[in-house]
Amino acid sequence: MAWIILIAASLIEIIMGLALKYAEGWTKLVPSAIGIAAALGSVYLLTIAMRDLPAGTAYAAWTGIGSVGITVLGIVLFGDPVSWMRITCIAMIIVAVAGLRFLEA
8 A cells, every 4th residue: 555655646746847847937826836735745645655665665766756757748748858868767767666666575
C-alpha cells in the first residue's frame, strides 16, 4: 500500500510541475494555486508513504518518478529537446526506481 501512496504522491508532483510551468513565474493565479495545492498534497502523501518505506528509498522514488513524468510531458507538451542521451538518462532513472522498489521488498 505504501508504494501505491508513493506513486500517487509522484503523480501529484507531476501535476505540480506542470502547474508551475503554466504559472509563468507566479504571474497566473489559477496555475499558481494548483501548483501550491499539488505540492502540499504530494508532500503529504510522501510523508504517509514514509511511515512504511525507508526515507531514502521513498524520497528517491518520489523525485525519480516525478522527474521522469515531467520530463516526458515537457517533451510532449512543450517541445522540450529530445536526444538519445536524454532518453538514456530517463531510462536509467526508471531502472533505478524499479531497483529501489525490488530491493526494498
